Amino acid sequence: MPNTASPPLLHNVQRLKVLSAGIASLILMIGIARFAYTPMLPLMQQHAGLGVAQGGWLAAFNYAGYFCGALIAANISDLAKKDRLYRLGLLVALATTIGLGLTQNFWLWGLLRFFSGLSSAAGLLLGSGLVMHWLLRHQLRSELGIHFIGMGSGIFFTALFVYLVAGQISWQQHWFWFTALGCLLAIPAWFWLPKPNTSGYNVGGEKMVDRPPSQQFLQTFMLAYFCAGVGYAVITTFIVAHVNQITGDHEYGSVTFMIIGLAAAPACIIWDLVARKLGNLNALLLAFVLQFTGMLIPILSPGLIWTFIGAGLFGGTFIGIVSLVLTMAGRYFPTRPAKMMGKMTLSYGVAQIASPAAAGVLSQWSGSYHLSIIISCGIMFVGCGLIYRLRHHE
Numbered sequence: 257m258p259n260t261a262s263p264p265l266l267h268n269v270q271r272l273k274v275l276s277a278g279i280a281s282l283i284l285m286i287g288i289a290r291f292a293y294t295p296m297l298p299l300m301q302q303h304a305g306l307g308v309a310q311g312g313w314l315a316a317f318n319y320a321g322y323f324c325g326a327l328i329a330a331n332i333s334d335l336a337k338k339d340r341l342y343r344l345g346l347l348v349a350l351a352t353t354i355g356l357g358l359t360q361n362f363w364l365w366g367l368l369r370f371f372s373g374l375s376s377a378a379g380l381l382l383g384s385g386l387v388m389h390w391l392l393r394h395q396l397r398s399e400l401g402i403h404f405i406g407m408g409s410g411i412f413f414t415a416l417f418v419y420l421v422a423g424q425i426s427w428q429q430h431w432f433w434f435t436a437l438g439c440l441l442a443i444p445a446w447f448w449l450p451k452p453n454t455s456g457y458n459v460g461g462e463k464m465v466d467r468p469p470s471q472q473f474l475q476t477f478m479l480a481y482f483c484a485g486v487g488y489a490v491i492t493t494f495i496v497a498h499v500n501q502i503t504g505d506h507e508y509g510s511v512t513f514m515i516i517g518l519a520a521a522p523a524c525i526i527w528d529l530v531a532r533k534l535g536n537l538n539a540l541l542l543a544f545v546l547q548f549t550g551m552l553i554p555i556l557s558p559g560l561i562w563t564f565i566g567a568g569l570f571g572g573t574f575i576g577i578v579s580l581v582l583t584m585a586g587r588y589f590p591t592r593p594a595k596m597m598g599k600m601t602l603s604y605g606v607a608q609i610a611s612p613a614a615a616g617v618l619s620q621w622s623g624s625y626h627l628s629i630i631i632s633c634g635i636m637f638v639g640c641g642l643i644y645r646l647r648h649h650e
Contacts, residue, residue, distance in 0.1 A: 270450075271394070277448035278387040279406035281346065284441040285379025287410010288434050289349035289372040290318065291517075293356075295418040295496050295510050299427045304360055308497075312616015314362075314369050315493040316609050321370035323605030325377020330598025335389065335452040338382045342449075345378025346442050353438055357431030380407075380578075381597045383445075386452055388586040393453055401528035404579045408520025408571065415496075415517055419510035468588050468596075476646055478603040481581055483639025484544065485607030487551055488574050490632040492516075493612045495567070498625035502558060512567045519571030527576035528583075540580050541643045547573035548636045555630055 293314070300306040306314075325345075332338055352372035356365060387403050418430065425433075469477070495516070496509035503509075531539040550569025553562050585596035615628035622628075 271391075273444075273448040274387060274390050274450070275402050277445050278383055278403040279409070280441040280443075281342075281379045281383045281445035281449070282404065282406025283410040283413070284438045284445060285345055285349045285375045285383070286407050287414055288438050288441075289353055289379075290322075290376045291411045291492065292353070292414040292418075292431075292434050293318070293369070294492055295415045295513050296427065296430060297493075298497055298500055298509060299418070299422060299430070301497070303427050306362075306365075307620070309616045309620045310362060311497070312493070312612045312614075312619070314365055315489070315612035315616070317366040318369040318373040318376075319489060319605060319608030319612065321373020321375075322377045323373070323602065323609055324370075325374045326381060326598045326601035326605045328598070329377060329381040329385070330596075330602060332598075335386075339386060339452050342378050342382040342386060343446060345375040345382065346445055348372070349375040349379070350435055350438050350442060353431055354435040357428035357435075377601070380582075381601055383449070384582055385586070385597055386449060388583075389452055389590075390450065392586065392590045401525035401579060404524035404575055405521055407578075408517050408523060408575050410517070411520055411571070412514055412517025415510050415513040419507065419514065422510070473646065474599075476642055477581075478600060480544070480639045480642035480646065481577075481600050482603040482607045483635050483642065484547070484574070484577050485604035486611045487547060487632050487636040487639075488577075488604075489608040489611045490615050490628055491551060491570055491574075494615060494619070494625045494628065498629065499563060501624060503560060508560060508563075512563060515564055515567040516571035519568040520575040523572040523576045524579040526572070527580055531580060531583075536580060536584050537643065537647045540577065540584075541640070541647065543573045543576045543580065544636070544640045544643050547577060548633060548640055551629065551633045551636060555626065555633065 297306070297311050301308070301311060328341070329338070332341075348371055352368045352375065355368045359365065359368075384403060414434065417433070421430070421433075468474075496513050498509070499512045500509035527539060527543060530542065533539075534542070546569055550566045550571075550573060553566035553569065556562075581600055582597050585600055589596045611632065615625070615632070618628050618631075619625045
């Protein structure tokens with residue numbers, strides 16, 4: 257039978273497959289390889305002998321890998337090489353996830369978390385950059401909201417899985433099940449993202465031109481993103497353990513993390529719409545302020561309902577900040593979007609390396625996560641001021 261599909265229909269099918277590949281890659285390389293560790297942290301502390309400070313150091317190792325991955329992404333211009341590293345990242349995500357269930361050696365865990373950080377950078381920066389490049393080249397809307405559904409969905413489903421099966425299977429089996437799911441996700445993530453076109457022209461024959469911002473703008477932008485990285489790293493690493501600690505119930509921490517993921521799943525699409533109405537920087541400022549509020553609410557009003565409200569605000573904004581920043585980077589550099597994405601993530605990555613380790617040590621010293629979260633709120637407040645300043649210097 258002859259193919260009667262119209263070119264627009266074929267184009268829409270291809271767009272859907274590319275976006276689905278991006279979503280699957282983020283669920284695997286971010287949701288599983290990175291974020292499954294957060295709901296798993298209390299289980300590993302209870303049953304695998306992992307200490308509070310050690311939990312912070314493992315998060316720091318992961319962020320160190322992410323930082324190195326961002327450094328690589330920021331210094332690679334070759335699209336074909338980025339594509340190869342993205343695909344390698346899929347395999348590394350699977351290997352490091354199953355590896356966490358095969359050992360109880362702290363240093364091996366640290367090594368695995370470092371490499372899972374590398375794979376997370378491949379998913380968030382190289383994968384997002386390749387999706388962005390494909391959209392720009394095909395003259396489609398260059399917003400990453402649909403793509404970033406994968407990040408929030410990954411957070412939600414990993415937390416839901418741990419919540420549902422905790423106590424029924426061993427902590428090692430959790431990691432094995434996560435790996436099995438990752439193998440299924442790797443199939444569309446690998447086969448549905450086409451090899452990048454390196455011609456430098458879009459499908460309409462127009463040359464794609466970079467329009468970089470001023471150096472002062474970029475430096476302030478990176479510093480503000482650093483502040484957001486501190487808030488993101490502390491909350492996503494320790495929120496489950498913190499809620500479990502203040503409530504004395506090990507179910508509420510996983511529920512809180514599920515709320516973060518549930519709020520994050522549609523958030524990027526919403527922030528795309530907000531950015532269309534208010535402009536990118538106004539939308540980014542609003543997201544910063546709401547993330548700060550979401551972090552602060554559980555500290556000022558530590559009741560469970562307020563904690564859930566704060567988690568929803570945090571989940572609905574931290575992912576929006578990442579999406580807006582990376583979308584802006586792609587628009588400044590359409591021919592090589594992952595390059596500025598990598599530079600921005602270097603500042604985010606420094607925060608992610610230092611803050612979980614410091615927060616873990618501080619929490620062990622103080623006996624709670626309360627002080628660490630307060631300090632991260634203060635740094636996030638500084639970030640709000642920096643974004644406000646940028647609105648007058650774009």
